[in-house]
Amino acid sequence: xxxxxxxxxxxxxxxxxxxxxxxxxxxxxxxxxxxxxxxxxxxxxxxxxxxxxxxxxxxxxxxxxxxxxxxxxxxxxxxxxxxxxxxxxxxxxxxxxxxxxxxxxxxxxxxxxxxxxxxxxxxxxxxxxxxxxxxxxxxxxxxxxxxxxxxxxxxxxxxxxxxxxxxxxxxxxxxxxxxxxxxxxxxxxxxxxxxxxxxxxxxxxxxxxxxxxxxxxxxxxxxxxxxxxxxxxxxxxxxxxxxxxxxxxxxxxxxxxxxxxxxxxxxxxxxxxxxxxxxxxxxxxxxxxxxxxxxxxxxxxxxxxxxxxxxxxxxxxxxxxxxxxxxxxxxxxxxxxxxxxxxxxxxxxxxxxxxxxxxxxxxxxxxxxxxxxxxxxxxxxxxxxxxxxxxxxxxxxxxxxxxxxxxxxxxxxxxxxxxxxxxxxxxxxxxxxxxxxxxxxxxxxxxxxxxxxxxxxxxxxxxxxxxxxxxxxxxxxxxxxxxxxxxxxxxxxxxxxxxxxx
Amino acid sequence: xxxxxxxxxxxxxxxxxxxxxxxxxxxxxxxxxxxxxxxxxxxxxxxxxxxxxxxxxxxxxxxxxx
Numbered sequence: 228x229x230x231x232x233x234x235x236x237x238x239x240x241x242x243x244x245x246x247x248x249x250x251x252x253x254x255x256x257x258x259x260x261x262x263x264x265x266x267x268x269x270x271x272x273x274x275x276x277x278x279x280x281x282x283x284x285x286x287x288x289x290x291x292x293x294x295x296x297x298x299x300x301x302x303x304x305x306x307x308x309x310x311x312x313x314x315x316x317x318x319x320x321x322x323x324x325x326x327x328x329x330x331x332x333x334x335x336x337x338x339x340x341x342x343x344x345x346x347x348x349x350x351x352x353x354x355x356x357x358x359x360x361x362x363x364x365x366x367x368x369x370x371x372x373x374x375x376x377x378x379x380x381x382x383x384x385x386x387x388x389x390x391x392x393x394x395x396x397x398x399x400x401x402x403x404x405x406x407x408x409x410x411x412x413x414x415x416x417x418x419x420x421x422x423x424x425x426x427x428x429x430x431x432x433x434x435x436x437x438x439x440x441x442x443x444x445x446x447x448x449x450x451x452x453x454x455x456x457x458x459x460x461x462x463x464x465x466x467x468x469x470x471x472x473x474x475x476x477x478x479x480x481x482x483x484x485x486x487x488x489x490x491x492x493x494x495x496x497x498x499x500x501x502x503x504x505x506x507x508x509x510x511x512x513x514x515x516x517x518x519x520x521x522x523x524x525x526x527x528x529x530x531x532x533x534x535x536x537x538x539x540x541x542x543x544x545x546x547x548x549x550x551x552x553x554x555x556x557x558x559x560x561x562x563x564x565x566x567x568x569x570x571x572x573x574x575x576x577x578x579x580x581x582x583x584x585x586x587x588x589x590x591x592x593x594x595x596x597x598x599x600x601x602x603x604x605x606x607x608x609x610x611x612x613x614x615x616x617x618x619x620x621x622x623x624x625x626x627x628x629x630x631x632x633x634x635x636x637x638x639x640x641x642x643x644x645x646x647x648x649x650x651x652x653x654x655x656x657x658x659x660x661x662x663x664x665x666x667x668x669x670x671x672x673x674x675x676x677x678x679x680x681x682x683x684x685x686x687x688x689x690x691x692x693x694x695x696x697x698x699x700x701x702x703x704x705x706x707x708x709x710x711x712x713x714x715x716x717x718x719x720x721x722x723x724x725x726x727x728x729x
Numbered sequence: 730x731x732x733x734x735x736x737x738x739x740x741x742x743x744x745x746x747x748x749x750x751x752x753x754x755x756x757x758x759x760x761x762x763x764x765x766x767x768x769x770x771x772x773x774x775x776x777x778x779x780x781x782x783x784x785x786x787x788x789x790x791x792x793x794x795x
Contacts, residue, residue: 239794252792325792377786382794450795476795602774605767621782622774624789638773640766 229499229563230470233389233661233702234340234491237330238480239323239382240351241371241627244362252325257310259327259368260320262357263350264312278670280311280319281679281686284464290448291396291461291471313680315655315670316346317663324451326382327351327370332663333682333702336565337492337572339658341484342645346653348372351629353654372480373627374437377620379422381441383450384480386491389702390471391502392463399473400446400457401508402501406494406548407456407477408511408518409541411436412527413579414490416479417596419603419614419623423519431523432614433603435596437479439522445514450476456514464682466700473498477518482627482636484644485593489579492564492572496552499563505555509544510534525600527583542583549576592642599626602635665705668714669723676720687720695724 242259244250309322317332329350331343351370358368375381390399415435420428422440434440447455460474475494481487500506511517512532520529521541530538539547553573561569582590591601603619612618626635657667662683669685670677678686678694687695699705710727717723779785 241789241791243789324794326794371789376789376791378790380791380793382791385795451793601767602770605771606774609771617783617786618778620786621779624786625777625779633777635774635777638770638777640770 229502229559230389230391231335231562231703232495232499232564233333233335234337234387234495235331235333236340236344236384236386236487236491237328238344238347238372238384239326239328240629241373241376241382242325242327243369243371244366245369246366247363253309253322255368256322256325256327258361259354259358259370260310260312260322262361263354264314264320265357278313278674278677279679280313280321281681281684284681284683286462287460288448289461291459292446313666313670314350315657315667316343316653317657317661317667318343318347318350319682320350324382327354332657332667333661334658334663335660336568337488337495338565338568338644339660340491341488342650342653343658344487345484345645345647345650348629349647349650349654352631355630369633370629371624371627372482372629373416373624374479375418375422375441377418377420377422377623381422381438381454383438383476384478385450386475386478386494388473388475388495388498389465390473390498392467392469392471394471394502396459396471398501398508399498401510402497402506403457403473403475403494404445404514405509405511405544406497407475408514408521408531409544409548410490410493411439411518411521412541412545412583413590413594414478414481414486415439415522415594415596416481416486416627417599417623419619421523428614433525433600434522435525436522438477439518442477442515442518456518465702470702479595480627481595482634483593483595483598483641485575485579485642486595488644489572489575492568493548493552493576495564496555496569496572497548500552500555500559502563503555503559505559506551509539509547512536527587542580545576545580549573549580552576592640595626595636598636598639598641599623602626602639659707659711662699662702662705664707665699665710665714668710672714673720673723687724689721689724697724697727 242252242255244255311321314320319330321328329347331347334340334343355368355370374384416437418434418437421431441454442456443453444455446457446459448459449455450458456477458474458476463470463472478490512534517531527542528540530540532538556573587597591598603622606622625633628634631637657663666680666685676688678688683700684696684698689695713726717726
């Protein structure tokens with residue numbers, strides 16, 4: 228039986244300092260995050276506490292294929308010396324690879340992910356404001372929610388799904404690869420030009436995704452070089468006997484909430500179907516070229532070669548997966564992905580595929596690459612220019628600018644699924660239905676005694692005794708249901724630990 | 730392959746497409762509204778677009794990440 232699809236996303240943001248040529252991205256990212264976590268600390272409603280991240284369980288070099296990484300594939304480094312904060316909503320906010328990065332708390336369904344992703348955007352907006360107060364006059368930090376500088380350098384928006392450890396990894400690879408290649412038609416954020424060596428903008432003026440061209444392998448451990456479509460990092464941040472965390476690195480960061488919702492929602496459904504043995508695979512013949520092909524095919528009509536020798540378009544593959552998902556929902560129910568959320572995913576999935584098939588431009592309020600294309604084509608018609616005009620590159624970047632007054636995405640009339648008032652609350656409040664609740668509430672209530680925290684434990688200082696580590700190996704526990712009253716009744720950490728039996 | 734064909738034919742979008750086609754006269758009005766909306770958006774974009782586009786695009790250099 229499928230297990231609850233607990234999910235979270237981690238976004239690396241693009242960063243620039245305007246008004247000076249003398250800046251570096253690591254210091255700017257540190258300043259940005261420190262400015263945010265330094266605001267109002269110590270006040271009753273502090274939104275963030277500078278609690279250190281605890282690196283004790285980090286093993287990003289572990290490989291799901293159970294093999295030692297070859298010599299040339301060095302495991303990713305853990306950068307323990309850079310800014311790393313845990314927020315009261317259960318999120319992690321830190322500097323990674325010269326980018327500010329924010330990981331949402333663990334969420335129980337795709338709609339909750341959309342809420343915490345919107346909260347993350349608002350956190351970055353507030354960070355920019357706070358950082359500007361610390362910068363010399365005339366300087367400004369600007370954050371972009373995109374995935375590439377259009378010059379060959381990419382950074383990620385990763386999704387993480389909780390899977391049953393018993394599911395054979397080979398099955399995950401086949402199912403995930405086909406979905407990741409074909410879902411691009413509604414998850415892509417759009418990009419002007421190409422970053423493939425030897426290709427030019429006159430050949431590829433515009434494409435569906437930012438990330439596709441940065442993928443060179445089918446399966447592997449890497450995340451920064453020779454990126455694979457399926458990443459094998461085996462670091463569950465949970466009970467490793469029971470769970471796997473599938474670390475998905477192929478996605479674009481989305482400005483459209485509907486796109487984020489479907490990116491996460493459709494993937495969660497397919498992984499749940501796989502656990503139920505209810506998914507008929509549609510393996511692709513050659514996934515890496517297919518991934519590039521789908522991103523370059525604005526007509527959505529080019530056939531992809533399947534492993535059985537037949538051909539299907541990306542849209543046809545998605546129709547097939549949707550029909551299978553609907554049959555699965557009828558036979559197994561939608562508990563694993565959240566009943567009402569799952570229903571909404573199926574409805575919106577169908578609506579989006581219908582729109583892509585009949586009139587893609589009708590989805591300019593839902594799909595980022597289409598919203599951006601509408602702006603670019605409108606601009607070209609108005610100013611009588613072509614794809615080579617440098618203003619198109621500026622429009623492409625500015626679509627992702629997170630400053631509310633400058634962001635083109637904010638002006639594009641994108642449909643929203645969550646209210647900003649709720650997202651404002653989610654900046655400080657954790658989700659109630661995952662272990663993020665326990666992490667966030669402990670930070671709110673006992674900030675002074677939390678020494679460090681990470682995804683699966685919290686370390687408390689209770690005075691004279693040695694430090695006490697509370698493990699949280701079950702992502703579905705530590706919820707308001709499990710520990711709500713316990714947390715409320717505990718006046719001190721010692722009381723809390725006693726009640727937990729820790 | 731037979732299964733796949735069947736799924737395609739059963740998919741409900743066929744019907745919807747036909748309905749859209751029948752509503753064609755109404756959609757020209759809708760088209761005007763969409764055009765006006767895009768014009769407003771482009772007006773707004775002309776106001777906020779980075780002034781020196783070429784320098785801006787050139788200076789947007791990021792370190793590779795994950």
